[in-house]
Amino acid sequence: MSDQTLPRIPAAASRYLSRIPGVAFILLAMVVAFQVGNPRFLSTVNLANVGLQASLLMMLALPMTLVILTSGLDLSVGALIGLAAVIIGSLLLAGWSTFTALAAAAGSGIVVGLLNGFMISYLRLPAFVVTLGTMGLCEGLALALTNGEPIGGFTPAVEAFYRSAVFGVPTPVLGAAAFYGILSLVLYRTRFGIYIVAIGGNKDAVHLAGIRADLVHLAVYVVCSVSVAFSAVLLLGRANSAHPTVAIGMEFEAIAAVVLGGTSFEKGQGGLFGTVLGVLAITVLRNGLNLLSVDPSLQVVCVGLLLIAALLIDRNRKRVVTRIAE
């Protein structure tokens, strides 16, 4: 090395080691523990079940990762998916084609995303407050569209899609996996992706590099809202009905999954793979506790504990890894 006097750059191996989020170890431990506690845990049926439960959360948490990488936040995803579900449901009931229904849902996503992105990126309003506002907007619209009643009884095609499988793998799981693949390509292999990480780290530097940083920043919120609106199909399929407020609160589960996966609210640190692990950890925990017939309210406590445990691991492991590297 020509620069032995400088602080050592971590070697490739320890660099990858330090990029594995702490939740990976917890996930592994949980899988082992639940399998010991209930041998049905690793059965094909239950795994398909975990996959189905995970796929919806995945569809929210993956785009949320992009938003959080820009040092932002999107609280409106839970309300938006409810609104999109109601829009799709009502249009299908009224006899419109599936294509029209999906297009309308996508339209709602674009509008909400533009609204969020414009206020956050161009008007420089805090993301927390802006998306709290659009969250109320979406929730109110969904309630108004349905008079607060759940709607159901539309074509069995939606539920059939949700229940279908390819080579034994549920279609929604394949969908979520494909979505992960596409977003990974976007984040790690395109200019757009590089700018997302750069904006989270230093938006001014992105400006100075001659990039339209505000536009990129806005686009992230649009991407998030549109993909969330599309995933309303999974919500509809799961219950075969559209309830205006059924998904309220899911935004917090999505944010928890992202944070569990090691993505930080600052500096553009983190990534999509961690989010996948975070989603799996939350889903596995819920599912495992269900199998062990643990009280649902206790399950919520456990998700909270999981979050805290993962944060502590990540914090201390950084020190451990540095020590090993030295």
Place this chain on the structure above:
Amino acid sequence: MRVCISACICNRLRYPSYNKRHVSRQGWIRVKPSERSQFGSAGEAEPAGLSEYPETGGPPLLRLVNIRKSFPGVHALRDASLDIHAGEVHVILGQNGAGKSSLIKVLCGAYVADGGDIEFAGRKVTIRGPADASALGVAVIFQEFSLAPYLDIAQNIFLGRERDFTRIGLVDKSAMRRAASEVLRQLGLNYDPATFAADLGVAQQQMVEIGKALSQNARILVMDEPTAAISEREADRLFEVIDRLKRQGVAIVYISHRMKEVQALGDRITVMRDGAVVDGFRRGQASAEEMVRAMVGRSLDQLSRREPHPAGAVVLAARHLRTSKLADVSLEVRAGEVVGLAGLVGSGRTEVVRAIFGADPLIAGELELDGVPLAARPDRSSRKGVALLPEDRKREGLALALAVRDNATAASMWRLFRRGWFSPGAAEKVCADLIERLKIATPGSAQLVRNLSGGNQQKIVLGKWLAAGSRLFMLDEPTRGVDVAAKTEIYRLIDELVREGAAVLVISSELPELLHLCDRAYVMRDYRIVGHLDRDNLSEKAILDLAVHHV
């Protein structure tokens, strides 16, 4: 194959696409790419610039002539000229507030000059924004880096120029990393370009910034106090790189106030003071002392000495203070005394007062206030009567968005409770007294502090501690950025303080100010106290002799 790839990258480096775009969109850039090409490019191992601009002599690459810039109430630059030659290090020397930063900002397009000319290779040009400056090949390495921490080195270097590496919409990471390795190799570095910027030390980030600038075809590299945050060994490494760049024909503008570096690096040295260029030297023409003298000014007789008051008991005794920066500092201040803490910027003066106040943790050492041991913690020391006027009053001394009243009572809030309840009336009274006593020019106690002038703001910081009944006042650059009238007023207040038996420790970079105010002074260098001057021995020359490191 490999040769082919790198040649192809070199071509891209030579004319980054964003440069072309700016040139075409903003047609008033007078330099065409064909003219720029004669200065070679960062992509070539040995640029052609060398032969055209030998190390000394020859016409300057860029000239700033009689640049003026003022802001409401301040002449940031009165008359500043600078010749920048290819293959030379041009050091700009000056105290804080001398106009170095303003000049750099004009050069890089952050400020537009009010008057004066800029010539590039003998032709008049205008710099109206950062795009113009980078089209001329000017790049600045600021103290605050512009790297995105979780992009890798390659992505940071080529941020905004990914198009050059994009095939069917996807960025070719390995091509980008190869190109980054090539850029770093020209600096003599072999960092792994896949490393996150967040995993680099400050010095390494600085190198990446330099690489980024060079890959953007920078021919004039401006470095703003580049050694401020790096170790001595890292600095040596930086100097090697600077030397290498010089040989490649890059012009370097180097801002510093460290005499050792200035003498080691500077081919030309320009000294600034009060917004104007006051002196210029070639390498070896002047001693460190001469340069410092030019830097601090000679206005020795402008101010008469303050009449001394009889000194009382020891108020502050600090013994063997050690912090992460300070090495073994001991000093004493008596009641009725104004004691100076002299030294060049960066010699550790601010660190001493911060340590005494408890703002920086003490590793070792003892503090006594009026003979009683003092815990170095801001909450304790402020109640025991220690006051700190920080160097950066806007950030550390005041809450700008709050009213005069809130700021004036911030350090004595605990005295304003009546039967457990905060008493607005008492706060109002304290504030009214201060406004009257310190002659603070404000429409009222509810006025927001940000709307007041620098001098009045400083009076409020002082008043805050007066209201708290402080006995020891530590004033870090108390008159920086205030006008002459307010300066005199602050001197009067300091005199009044010591007459009433307070002890004052004052830091100033202005020698005349120290000579006027102080009964005696400690002189600092390299984070230690290197001398003590009593009233009879206190002189400009004595301070400089101690403060400047003679190698």
